[in-house]
Amino acid sequence: MKIKVHLVSYCILAFISFSATAQQHGLILNDTTSVPEVDETPLFNNYNFNYKNRLDSIQKTVPLTYNEYVQKYIDIYSGRKDMMGKMLGLSDYYFPIFEKALKSLNIPEEIKYLPIIESSMNPHAVSRVGATGLWQFMFGTAREYGLNMDNFVDDRKDPIQASYAAATYFRDAYEELGDWLLAIAAYNCGMGNVKRAMEKSNSNDFWELRKFLPTETRNYVPAFIAAVYVMKCSDKHQINSQRPSYIKITDTIQVNRFISIPTLAKALNMDEEELCTLNPSYKKKIVNGTELEPKRVIVPKVSLANFAQIYEVLNTDIETNMKVVLASNDETRPARRVKSKPLFFFHKVRPGQNLGAIANKYHVEVQDLKVWNKLKNLTIVPGQKIKVYSSHVESDIPSRLKS
Numbered sequence: 001m002k003i004k005v006h007l008v009s010y011c012i013l014a015f016i017s018f019s020a021t022a023q024q025h026g027l028i029l030n031d032t033t034s035v036p037e038v039d040e041t042p043l044f045n046n047y048n049f050n051y052k053n054r055l056d057s058i059q060k061t062v063p064l065t066y067n068e069y070v071q072k073y074i075d076i077y078s079g080r081k082d083m084m085g086k087m088l089g090l091s092d093y094y095f096p097i098f099e100k101a102l103k104s105l106n107i108p109e110e111i112k113y114l115p116i117i118e119s120s121m122n123p124h125a126v127s128r129v130g131a132t133g134l135w136q137f138m139f140g141t142a143r144e145y146g147l148n149m150d151n152f153v154d155d156r157k158d159p160i161q162a163s164y165a166a167a168t169y170f171r172d173a174y175e176e177l178g179d180w181l182l183a184i185a186a187y188n189c190g191m192g193n194v195k196r197a198m199e200k201s202n203s204n205d206f207w208e209l210r211k212f213l214p215t216e217t218r219n220y221v222p223a224f225i226a227a228v229y230v231m232k233c234s235d236k237h238q239i240n241s242q243r244p245s246y247i248k249i250t251d252t253i254q255v256n257r258f259i260s261i262p263t264l265a266k267a268l269n270m271d272e273e274e275l276c277t278l279n280p281s282y283k284k285k286i287v288n289g290t291e292l293e294p295k296r297v298i299v300p301k302v303s304l305a306n307f308a309q310i311y312e313v314l315n316t317d318i319e320t321n322m323k324v325v326l327a328s329n330d331e332t333r334p335a336r337r338v339k340s341k342p343l344f345f346f347h348k349v350r351p352g353q354n355l356g357a358i359a360n361k362y363h364v365e366v367q368d369l370k371v372w373n374k375l376k377n378l379t380i381v382p383g384q385k386i387k388v389y390s391s392h393v394e395s396d397i398p399s400r401l402k403s
Contacts (some may be wrong), residue, residue, distance in 0.1 A: 061108035073226030088241035101163035158281035
């Protein structure tokens with residue numbers, strides 16, 4: 001058997017402070033609704049120019065607006081010094097993974113902070129409605145974005161796989177909505193809700209349409225901005241990175257047969273749960289690799305002293321039922337689809353495009369485009385935003401809750 005070993009550049013592994021026992025018993029470990037709710041109209045009697053200037057200085061692609069809502073969440077998160085210290089410690093391990101996935105699709109690097117408010121960067125986090133993993137994917141959306149759930153694995157818990165799926169979602173959301181704050185809002189409440197808010201407010205500015213969004217989403221975006229601020233300016237608030245309790249240099253091994261994680265841990269002379277923590281997506285402590293679909297295993301850097309034992313484990317089939325059964329979504333909340341009135345989005349005109357090309361792209365009529373945009377003739381210019389109404393049925397539930 002050929003085993004491909006790829007050295008992962010000396011990553012510092014931060015072992016996550018989660019209870020494996022609680023996860024096994026199906027307890028809810030985290031939920032986006034844990035984002036604290038604030039007053040709908042908080043008093044803005046403590047405007048802080050330092051916060052405003054710092055946000056301006058760290059802003060890159062995603063707008064980091066400073067206002068009373070963001071201020072409230074800065075107060076909350078900067079006060080949670082223990083929690084944010086742990087997030088700083090975990091970021092040493094997870095952020096390089098997030099950054100690589102986001103960069104592959106030209107998604108702003110700032111999106112890497114989203115798992116802080118989604119899951120507290122816990123790959124085993126499960127919400128009350130079944131959203132799972134660092135990026136809190138629901139079953140249906142995970143399938144839609146290429147993640148696999150079967151009797152052996154749950155890719156939603158795989159930091160690498162889930163990060164690429166999240167990057168793809170944000171690419172789609174930005175192409176649909178044309179604004180990064182709206183894409184972030186859509187990640188929480190779904191593109192349908194955001195489009196309806198755009199229609200009601202006749203605006204594509206988050207802060208103008210915010211009042212038309214679900215309460216959780218109104219808080220979600222300011223909380224994200226505050227999390228970015230506190231992580232970037234932690235030294236200004238006496239928040240210290242909490243070094244992980246266990247530090248490892250890791251290798252990645254691709255295996256093409258079924259292997260036992262406990263047996264591999266024994267060969268590596270390490271704690272079984274520590275190796276499971278490195279590989280959170282495997283449900284049965286079995287890596288179900290095959291010739292057609294090799295599986296990735298993250299292990300501490302292999303030394304020559306124990307290589308022989310490891311090689312033996314990787315070349316020995318284990319006795320288990322190797323039948324792979326796709327996971328069922330029966331246990332999750334059913335997705336209720338209802339009809340809604342047509343929604344609109346904006347198409348940005350590209351050089352060389354005309355109304356006919358845009359109409360063909362979205363399966364609408366040129367005359368409709370003229371009426372929707374109050375155009376007197378067929379003349380359009382590059383960069384112009386054309387309103388397009390979508391006639392397909394949208395769900396009233398968040399896109400990540402679709403089954």
